[in-house]
Amino acid sequence: MSSSVEAITVLSSDGDEFKITVSAAKLSKPLNWMLEDVCFSDDCDEVPTIEVNSKTLVKVIEYCEKHAPRANSGASDSDAEELKKWDIEFMKMDVKDILFHILMAANYLHMEGLYDLACQTAADLMKGMTVSQIRKIFHIKNDFSSEEQEQLRRQHPGCSFD
Amino acid sequence: MGAAISLQFILATGIWIFPVEVAWMEALKQEELRIDKRSFDLIPKDIFDVPIDFLELLFDHLSFTDQLQFARCCKYLYSLAIRRPYPKARETPWLIGLTEDPPSCERIYNQVTCYQIGAKSFEHSHLHIIGSFKGWLCVHYGYNLTQLINILSNVHYDLPPLSTVKNFVPSEIKHIRAFGASFCRFMRPNMIAIVSGLGNLGLFKIGGSKWKCHIRKEKYVNLTFYKVKMYAVRKEFNQVDIFEIDDNLELSLVGAIDCSEVIRNSLPPPFQAYLVVDSKDNLFLVLQHRKMFGSVLMAIEFEIFKTRDGKHLVKVDTLDDQIVLLSDTCSEIIDFKDCLPSTFFEGNQICFTTGEFDHDFGIYSCNDETIRWLMPFREMYCLHWMFPRFASQCTCESHPAC
Structure with a gap:
């Protein structure tokens, strides 16, 4: 790839075009490989497709652009703290609507940091919840019989099934 | 004897190849459909569609009381919780x-x-x-x-x-x-x-x-x-x-x-x-x-x-x-x-x-x-x-x- 290219264009799975800076794209291994293999200069018309829908890709690119400076050059503790706060705001989203999409995209794009963040967000959502609340939020059907539930209750008396 | 063995081998091979080939063709057709739709159909519809390593990681991010609550949601999660390798919990020493x-x-x-x-x-x-x-x-x-x-x-x-x-x-x-x-x-x-x-x-x-x-x-x-x-x-x-x-x-x-x-x-x-x-x-x-x-x-x-x-x-x-x-x-x-x-x-x-x-x-x-x-x-x-x-x-x- 020509070193003069600062941003590249990629297509989402719905066919929309998105721009991402080269430094941000380097956060993803597949995108990084793409940077080496695909021609991104002005005289090439090949636009690679990322198998992530537009709504998710917007968020993924936003994450990459924010994290790229720290990943590429390192940062002070105060920057890291600020980035942590930004991550919390960034992940305030509806589970069903987009969290799973972000998770799958992070997995597909080999983005360990985003994958871990999605995991932590899902874990934070569950903090202190009852079994019924978790079932509701993740649409899980209870397939335990009442006898099995009773047995589990006896095994770990500290936890409720409510 | 040699011919009989060969025939048996061919018959046996044929019997095995046929369904494999059909299944493979079917998979190829499905893959083409998937690509045509450009539909990123790997997106999970619920928590059971996410990769198993994610669910294991999710358990590791929970405190042990939250792990127990999560495990008790259904049989699949319970089985995952008690059988996963290198179990961890987010806890305080x-x-x-x-x-x-x-x-x-x-x-x-x-x-x-x-x-x-x-x-x-x-x-x-x-x-x-x-x-x-x-x-x-x-x-x-x-x-x-x-x-x-x-x-x-x-x-x-x-x-x-x-x-x-x-x-x-x-x-x-x-x-x-x-x-x-x-x-x-x-x-x-x-x-x-x-x-x-x-x-x-x-x-x-x-x-x-x-x-x-x-x-x-x-x-x-x-x-x-x-x-x-x-x-x-x-x-x-x-x-x-x-x-x-x-x-x-x-x-x-x-x-x-x-x-x-x-x-x-x-x-x-x-x-x-x-x-x-x-x-x-x-x-x-x-x-x-x-x-x-x-x-x-x-x-x-x-x-x-x-x-x-x-x-x-x-x-x-x-x-x-x-x-x-x-x-x-x-x-x-x-x-x-x-x-x-x-x-x-x-x-x-x-x-x-x-x-x-x-x-x-x-x-x-x-x-x-x-x-x-x-x-x-x-x-x-x-x-x-x-x-x-x-x-x-x-x-x-x-x-x-x-």
Whole structure:
């Protein structure tokens, strides 16, 4: 790839075009490989497709652009703290609507940091919840019989099934 | 005969090829449809569609009470929770201690709050905690029974009483110097090793019937299991001996780490040396320097050494954002990112207990090289730091009863 290219264009799975800076794209291994293999200069018309829908890709690119400076050059503790706060705001989203999409995209794009963040967000959502609340939020059907539930209750008396 | 065999072979081959080919063509058609739709159809519709490693990671990010709630949502999650390898929980390190009246085991938080651990095992009198490791406690009841207990998973293994270790004199099992255990990937113990009060080595294989004792010319003060071998620190602190252990618990000395230079350049005795292995497979040697204050021996400083090439020790200033839990008999290292957010704990700390009187315990910060002494709990004894962990179900030959 020509070193003069600062941003590249990629297509989402719905066919929309998105721009991402080269430094941000380097956060993803597949995108990084793409940077080496695909021609991104002005005289090439090949636009690679990322198998992530537009709504998710917007968020993924936003994450990459924010994290790229720290990943590429390192940062002070105060920057890291600020980035942590930004991550919390960034992940305030509806589970069903987009969290799973972000998770799958992070997995597909080999983005360990985003994958871990999605995991932590899902874990934070569950903090202190009852079994019924978790079932509701993740649409899980209870397939335990009442006898099995009773047995589990006896095994770990500290936890409720409510 | 040859033709008959060939025909049978062709018929058999044909029978097998046909359905495979059809299935393959069908898969190809589906893949084409998927690409045509450009529909990123890997997006999960519910939590069961997400990769299994994500669900395992999700469990690891939860505290153990949240893990239990999540596991009880449905059979699939329950089965995943109790069978996943390397189970972890996001928790706070516990400082646990025993009380005599009534006999109980308690964990202590933030210097002031005590929670009684309601396991039946602790209702015996004459209890003694030999060591704690990876969520397991090695508990000694009088001289008749020794058990390994995982409080959270409610499981235990009976060990032969230490009094049955052949060739150990009674006095040397009163105060065990060090305790170590090796684990399978489901965090069930495979093997236990102890250093007796006189510096001799004792080994027990889970599923076995008796302890194997090794009385060598060299005496030891600490040990750990590392890369399928046992590492033991000599009493003189000048060398760490590396042993291979065979199926009959016989030891073969296969190498050594020379510590003489480290000790020569270190502060003068008294000190204690501990071996700890982190999750990234690094072996550390931690030196705890001590000083007599009146009649009490207290920790004053710590030095950390990391092994390079399995032979050399290099002094380091940091624990790579990890926390070492040190007790006289046992030590382990945990990742700070596995801990629940707390104002009490941070990375690069050594949480320690020192001495026989059980009232010297504190937290050493490698960042500013200071010790924060914790309020003494004089009514408690056998104080140990531990990091609570579940043990998963395991079907290996050492753990048939799981």
